[in-house]
Amino acid sequence: MLINGKQVAAIDGRTFTVTNPATEETIVSLPHGGLEDVRSAVDAAEAAQPGWARVSPRDRAHVLASAARLIRERVPALARDLTREQGKPLRESTDEIRGTANVLEYYAGLGSAFRDDLYRLAPDLDAQVLRQPIGICAAVIPWNMPALLFAWKAAPALLCGNSLVVKPASTAPMTPLALAAILHEAGLPRGLLNIVTGPGETVGEALVSEPRVRKVSFTGSTETGRRVMVLAAANIKRVTLELGGSDPMIVCEDADLERAVAGAVAGRFYNSGQVCTAVKRLFVHEAVADEFTRHLVAAVERLTVGNGMEPATRMGPLNSATGLERIASLVRETREADTGTVITGGSESSGAGNFYEPTVVTDVAEDSRLLSEEVFGPVLPLVRFRDLNDALIRANRSPYGLGASIWTRNTKYMREATRRLEAGLVWINLHLKVPPEVPFGGTKQSGLGRENGVQALEAWSETKTVLIRE
Numbered sequence: 001m002l003i004n005g006k007q008v009a010a011i012d013g014r015t016f017t018v019t020n021p022a023t024e025e026t027i028v029s030l031p032h033g034g035l036e037d038v039r040s041a042v043d044a045a046e047a048a049q050p051g052w053a054r055v056s057p058r059d060r061a062h063v064l065a066s067a068a069r070l071i072r073e074r075v076p077a078l079a080r081d082l083t084r085e086q087g088k089p090l091r092e093s094t095d096e097i098r099g100t101a102n103v104l105e106y107y108a109g110l111g112s113a114f115r116d117d118l119y120r121l122a123p124d125l126d127a128q129v130l131r132q133p134i135g136i137c138a139a140v141i142p143w144n145m146p147a148l149l150f151a152w153k154a155a156p157a158l159l160c161g162n163s164l165v166v167k168p169a170s171t172a173p174m175t176p177l178a179l180a181a182i183l184h185e186a187g188l189p190r191g192l193l194n195i196v197t198g199p200g201e202t203v204g205e206a207l208v209s210e211p212r213v214r215k216v217s218f219t220g221s222t223e224t225g226r227r228v229m230v231l232a233a234a235n236i237k238r239v240t241l242e243l244g245g246s247d248p249m250i251v252c253e254d255a256d257l258e259r260a261v262a263g264a265v266a267g268r269f270y271n272s273g274q275v276c277t278a279v280k281r282l283f284v285h286e287a288v289a290d291e292f293t294r295h296l297v298a299a300v301e302r303l304t305v306g307n308g309m310e311p312a313t314r315m316g317p318l319n320s321a322t323g324l325e326r327i328a329s330l331v332r333e334t335r336e337a338d339t340g341t342v343i344t345g346g347s348e349s350s351g352a353g354n355f356y357e358p359t360v361v362t363d364v365a366e367d368s369r370l371l372s373e374e375v376f377g378p379v380l381p382l383v384r385f386r387d388l389n390d391a392l393i394r395a396n397r398s399p400y401g402l403g404a405s406i407w408t409r410n411t412k413y414m415r416e417a418t419r420r421l422e423a424g425l426v427w428i429n430l431h432l433k434v435p436p437e438v439p440f441g442g443t444k445q446s447g448l449g450r451e452n453g454v455q456a457l458e459a460w461s462e463t464k465t466v467l468i469r470e
């Protein structure tokens with residue numbers, strides 16, 4: 001726990017442990033926060049924020065830039081610690097830590113572009129539109145991308161002059177703690193960035209409900225997002241909700257199949273399938289489905305599953321035993337109810353660690369949970385379609401609307417899909433890539449509001465209009 005720039009124990013002295021999902025060994029014991037700890041973090045954030053609001057955006061940006069430099073110098077160590085707590089292969093952890101430095105640099109670059117607007121409405125009437133800090137804000141983050149998602153929230157929040165209290169996930173809290181320590185080393189004044197570790201149901205709810213917290217930025221499941229929205233409603237807090245997804249990937253008959261197979265494998269099995277914008281439903285045109293499936297299965301069977309610390313590993317364990325059980329039971333149900341055919345994978349490993357084989361399921365029934373729910377693990381359902389209209393109707397048949405991709409060379413198909421796909425982000429001939437320069441977020445039950453891009457500055461500040469007559 002980090003409060004007022006210092007590592008502190010929980011007020012009642014309780015702790016919890018973090019385990020390595022590949023070996024089931026205990027890595028660390030951390031403070032199990034409670035309501036008093038949340039109050040103490042918000043006290044620190046309240047005391048520090050007014051001073052930070054008076055610092056120029058350029059000087060705030062300087063802290064982000066210095067932190068990015070320190071992160072880049074320490075990529076290997078940070079990546080190893082991320083793999084140990086989260087499970088992903090070292091090469092993916094390295095990507096994520098580098099991506100985290102990119103995010104801090106991107107926002108640092110926006111510091112000098114930060115401006116208020118001035119209007120002359122009439123010869124004797126001027127207006128100013130000021131961008132002001134919101135005040136004390138909260139960020140609740142999940143375990144699947146604990147470094148990147150920390151940066152997506154902390155960097156714009158701090159750049160805009162706010163103070164922040166972060167609640168990390170209990171299975172991957174070490175990386176956010178390490179990044180917060182780096183921001184302090186880079187010159188962030190104490191009290192502006194506090195981290196309270198502990199369970200979502202107590203620490204998370206207390207933080208979201210704290211009357212002094214004026215904005216909550218939440219990334220996690222749709223179910224928890226709904227709860228966060230209800231709690232935030234009591235004080236009409238601003239909320240940004242980045243929730244679950246069930247992204248469709250549509251492969252047309254004219255697609256470059258080699259690229260599409262590589263896109264599907266990376267899109268589904270990166271981070272063991274635990275990505276909000278992973279390819280969760282694959283739609284392939286019936287004319288190319290047999291050939292595509294053959295190549296897909298061959299590529300999936302080449303993925304080496306193992307401890308993320310091993311250089312040969314391409315897919316690590318699931319982050320938790322609960323996540324593993326959820327995936328295993330979905331596949332069991334599919335087999336028992338005969339709602340799909342498992343053509344590769346489909347079992348968990350018998351040794352230590354939360355390992356599950358990369359799995360592909362075909363002949364998936366329309367009402368299968370593999371299509372209607374978010375499958376947060378390495379299981380890919382493949383569905384054949386007749387024509388683009390059929391694919392788009394089925395792709396949109398989901399409560400989620402985060403990302404979606406179409407793979408084709410036909411510009412008519414590209415335009416049609418871009419217009420009709422119900423998603424916050426549409427990729428054409430790629431999937432999964434999320435650069436910090438452009439807005440990111442979901443429609444439907446995938447969330448509310450956008451992160452990234454200059455749009456994030458609006459989400460982390462209040463607009464104040466001033467009308468002036470001299």
Ligand code: NAD
Binds near residue numbers: 142145167205244245
């Ligand atoms: P989760 O909702 O279980 O937990 C997310 C965070 O919320 C954790 O820190 C948790 O401790 C906390 N939390 C739990 N209950 C809470 C409560 N009642 N009040 C306040 N906080 C509470 O989600 P998860 O399993 O950690 O993450 C996986 C989910 O996150 C998936 O659905 C995934 O799609 C989604 N996700 C979305 C995005 C996005 O940008 N849209 C990005 C990554 C992950």
